[in-house]
Amino acid sequence: MAKSSILGFPRIGAQRELKKATEGYWSGKVTAESLLETAKTIRAENWKTQKDAGVDIIPSNDFSFYDQVLDHSIMFNVIPARYTKFDLNDLDLLFAMGRGLQREGVDVTALEMVKWFDSNYHYVRPTFGKNVEFKLNSTKPVDEYLEAKAQGVETRPVIIGPVTYLYLGKADKDNLGTEPISYLPKLLPVYAELLKKLLEAGVTDIQMDEPCLVLDLPENVQAAFKDAYSALAQSGLNLHLTTYFGDIRPNLKAVTDLPIAGIHIDCVRVPEQIDEVAKALTDSQTLSVGVVDGRNIWKTDFSKAIKTLKTAEAIVGDRLVVATSSSLLHTPVTLESEKNLKEEIRDWFSFAVEKATEIVVIAKAFSGDSSSEIADALAANAKSIEARSTSSITKNPAVRERLAKVTDADKSRKSPFPERLVAQKKNLNLPLFPTTTIGSFPQTKEIRVQRNKFTKGQITAEEYEKFIEKEIDEVVKFQEEVGLDVLVHGEPERNDMVQYFGERLDGFVFTTNGWVQSYGSRYVRPPIIVGDVSRPAPMTVKESKYAQSITKKAMKGMLTGPITCLRWSFPRDDIPLKDQSYQLGAALRDEVNDLEAAGIYVIQVDEPAIREGLPLRAGAEREDYVKYAVESFRLATSGVQDSTQIHSHFCYSDLDPNHIKALDADVVSIEFSKKDDPKYIQEFAEYPNHIGLGLFDIHSPRVPPQSEFEARIAEILKVYPAEKFWVNPDCGLKTRQWEEVRQQLTNMVNAAKVFREKYSS
Numbered sequence: 001m002a003k004s005s006i007l008g009f010p011r012i013g014a015q016r017e018l019k020k021a022t023e024g025y026w027s028g029k030v031t032a033e034s035l036l037e038t039a040k041t042i043r044a045e046n047w048k049t050q051k052d053a054g055v056d057i058i059p060s061n062d063f064s065f066y067d068q069v070l071d072h073s074i075m076f077n078v079i080p081a082r083y084t085k086f087d088l089n090d091l092d093l094l095f096a097m098g099r100g101l102q103r104e105g106v107d108v109t110a111l112e113m114v115k116w117f118d119s120n121y122h123y124v125r126p127t128f129g130k131n132v133e134f135k136l137n138s139t140k141p142v143d144e145y146l147e148a149k150a151q152g153v154e155t156r157p158v159i160i161g162p163v164t165y166l167y168l169g170k171a172d173k174d175n176l177g178t179e180p181i182s183y184l185p186k187l188l189p190v191y192a193e194l195l196k197k198l199l200e201a202g203v204t205d206i207q208m209d210e211p212c213l214v215l216d217l218p219e220n221v222q223a224a225f226k227d228a229y230s231a232l233a234q235s236g237l238n239l240h241l242t243t244y245f246g247d248i249r250p251n252l253k254a255v256t257d258l259p260i261a262g263i264h265i266d267c268v269r270v271p272e273q274i275d276e277v278a279k280a281l282t283d284s285q286t287l288s289v290g291v292v293d294g295r296n297i298w299k300t301d302f303s304k305a306i307k308t309l310k311t312a313e314a315i316v317g318d319r320l321v322v323a324t325s326s327s328l329l330h331t332p333v334t335l336e337s338e339k340n341l342k343e344e345i346r347d348w349f350s351f352a353v354e355k356a357t358e359i360v361v362i363a364k365a366f367s368g369d370s371s372s373e374i375a376d377a378l379a380a381n382a383k384s385i386e387a388r389s390t391s392s393i394t395k396n397p398a399v400r401e402r403l404a405k406v407t408d409a410d411k412s413r414k415s416p417f418p419e420r421l422v423a424q425k426k427n428l429n430l431p432l433f434p435t436t437t438i439g440s441f442p443q444t445k446e447i448r449v450q451r452n453k454f455t456k457g458q459i460t461a462e463e464y465e466k467f468i469e470k471e472i473d474e475v476v477k478f479q480e481e482v483g484l485d486v487l488v489h490g491e492p493e494r495n496d497m498v499q500y501f502g503e504r505l506d507g508f509v510f511t512t513n514g515w516v517q518s519y520g521s522r523y524v525r526p527p528i529i530v531g532d533v534s535r536p537a538p539m540t541v542k543e544s545k546y547a548q549s550i551t552k553k554a555m556k557g558m559l560t561g562p563i564t565c566l567r568w569s570f571p572r573d574d575i576p577l578k579d580q581s582y583q584l585g586a587a588l589r590d591e592v593n594d595l596e597a598a599g600i601y602v603i604q605v606d607e608p609a610i611r612e613g614l615p616l617r618a619g620a621e622r623e624d625y626v627k628y629a630v631e632s633f634r635l636a637t638s639g640v641q642d643s644t645q646i647h648s649h650f651c652y653s654d655l656d657p658n659h660i661k662a663l664d665a666d667v668v669s670i671e672f673s674k675k676d677d678p679k680y681i682q683e684f685a686e687y688p689n690h691i692g693l694g695l696f697d698i699h700s701p702r703v704p705p706q707s708e709f710e711a712r713i714a715e716i717l718k719v720y721p722a723e724k725f726w727v728n729p730d731c732g733l734k735t736r737q738w739e740e741v742r743q744q745l746t747n748m749v750n751a752a753k754v755f756r757e758k759y760s761s
């Protein structure tokens with residue numbers, strides 16, 4: 001009988017209990033004791049759910065108060081000295097490293113936080129200071145193993161493998177030039193100590209997460225696997241090397257013939273890797289085949305999963321484990337609380353709790369269980385999969401027809417940039433060093449209160465609209481006072497930059513409780529794309545048009561781009577991402593054209609997620625992504641006249657200037673205030689169109705003095721031509737306070753004026 005295995009379970013609690021407890025602790029309303037108790041309850045609940053479902057291999061040490069990578073750093077004493085000097089208790093140390101801490105006598109910033117592979121989860125980057133001294137600081141995996149055992153649940157502890165741990169880290173400021181992987185010999189004895197403790201506690205098997213195997217790895221990192229696992233195998237424990245989110249074939253050599261018990265691969269993402277990986281195993285190693293998607297919310301197609309398993313079985317025989325593709329951390333907890341979804345659609349979904357049952361049914365069915373219970377489950381699954389594939393909700397013939405007719409000309413502006421620029425200058429009449437913002441202005445409590453009232457039906461649509469107009473009035477007046485050149489309406493009507501559009505497009509649905517951890521206590525509730533996407537009616541024209549009607553200055557229309565809408569939602573798995581991206585591009589094209597028709601001649605299409613969508617490895621898949629990401633953007637923005645100016649905006653990550661160039665936007669703004677690598681500035685200096693390099697950090701309440709803005713502009717101007725220079729912040733201002741924004745923007749605008757003067761005389 002093939003065993004069923006789950007690689008990790010969401011830890012936020014079915015009702016976001018962890019968020020409430022953690023944030024309560026931060027604000028002093030919840031005691032440490034009560035926070036620990038909440039955590040314990042969540043863990044117990046998770047183990048029970050999986051055990052009751054009949055899962056054979058249940059994980060432990062998948063819980064974290066903030067981030068599992070951060071826990072690991074603390075456990076092995078990878079704690080930069082700036083955090084240890086305050087003598088903080090365990091919880092406070094953890095949170096100080098994760099999110100910074102400012103209170104009497106203590107002022108430390110957080111460690112860097114980065115995206116976990118290509119997911120929307122963020123981890124706290126291991127940061128190795130000059131004096132790092134590895135030692136076993138805590139026994140969290142042992143404690144949680146024993147905790148489960150006391151509850152009658154035998155678990156398999158999840159531990160981040162040494163190679164991935166080091167490879168994902170970086171050297172601290174005082175230690176630049178050190179490659180973290182060089183710490184391997186010093187780190188391994190501490191792993192050995194931990195494994196020994198686990199063995200003593202009764203553990204037999206460990207899940208060793210080594211997802212870095214799906215990346216393009218340098219030679220020395222590949223070579224590290226042999227050293228690492230030869231040493232760790234001495235522990236006497238069965239080590240299960242676990243990978244996810246991609247293809248390990250290019251690194252297969254590195255893990256062949258290691259003294260490990262087995263390998264896990266993600267066969268939802270890359271089923272094609274089964275053959276090669278299975279053949280590379282020794283006669284005693286198991287193959288754990290991930291067939292239940294840990295990254296999306298669709299019900300697993302049982303018959304397809306079983307077929308995949310059969311392919312593996314043909315090579316490895318009964319040395320096969322049936323698993324989730326990755327940890328279920330990336331899916332919401334349970335469908336149980338979704339009362340508002342249409343029953344027909346709800347039947348297509350499966351969240352973590354439901355996936356636990358799926359994995360068991362698949363393992364049993366695959367192993368030939370012919371009980372009526374399993375037969376019924378298979379039949380119900382087949383029916384649901386069939387219903388979705390034939391449902392009219394998923395298909396819109398008009399959308400498909402339209403996309404089939406898209407030509408290259410539709411993805412290309414009428415004239416090249418230099419000609420457009422002439423037309424735009426005439427149309428917009430902007431000064432040198434034009435100033436603008438990225439879209440949102442402070443989302444005040446008042447805005448949230450009114451939005452809530454409106455959603456709950458406590459105020460009418462007219463009342464809400466009046467309120468939004470009043471907000472727009474204030475934002476416009478404010479920008480005129482400050483002296484900005486291209487104004488925005490401030491986005492007061494938007495709860496979230498993707499959800500707002502999802503709610504206005506056909507093809508999306510929303511959950512009421514489908515929260516997924518993004519980082520720390522920040523959870524997101526991604527919209528779900530269930531069908532072909534189209535735009536039944538204008539989405540933003542009313543607000544933009546109103547805003548333009550009350551000012552003589554240019555008003556910038558503000559949209560979220562196709563890739564960002566796609567990446568920050570749960571996408572469909574029944575048609576390629578590429579098709580969904582083009583559908584979004586086409587829907588947005590209608591909006592862009594309608595904005596132009598309504599007299600909006602500057603239109604910004606934000607694509608902050610464009611970088612994170614980049615496939616993890618270089619090669620054909622990545623090239624294909626770049627192509628459709630670029631083309632979808634161009635499809636959205638190429639319907640306008642030369643004289644209409646298209647802006648785009650990017651933040652969050654290092655961009656490849658070549659990808660940005662291919663979008664052919666007239667003006668792009670990028671997050672830039674924290675970048676000080678002259679090479680990076682240089683790369684963007686070669687960007688042919690106009691560009692606004694973000695001049696202040698919108699995450700900080702700090703107000704840079706005018707002189708600082710001037711110094712920064714002067715520095716950029718050393719390599720950057722004045723006639724291409726836009727002046728703007730890093731990103732939207734929605735998380736800031738009004739008073740901060742007033743001072744920040746005033747200083748920014750005044751600095752721009754200084755240069756305008758200089759360059760026009």
Ligand code: MET
Pocket residue numbers: 438439440497558606608649651731732733734
């Ligand atoms: C994460 S990018 C945000 C862009 C959006 N227009 C805003 O200003 O909030």
Ligand SMILES: [Zn+2]
Pocket residue numbers: 438608649650651652730731732
């Ligand atoms: Zn941004």
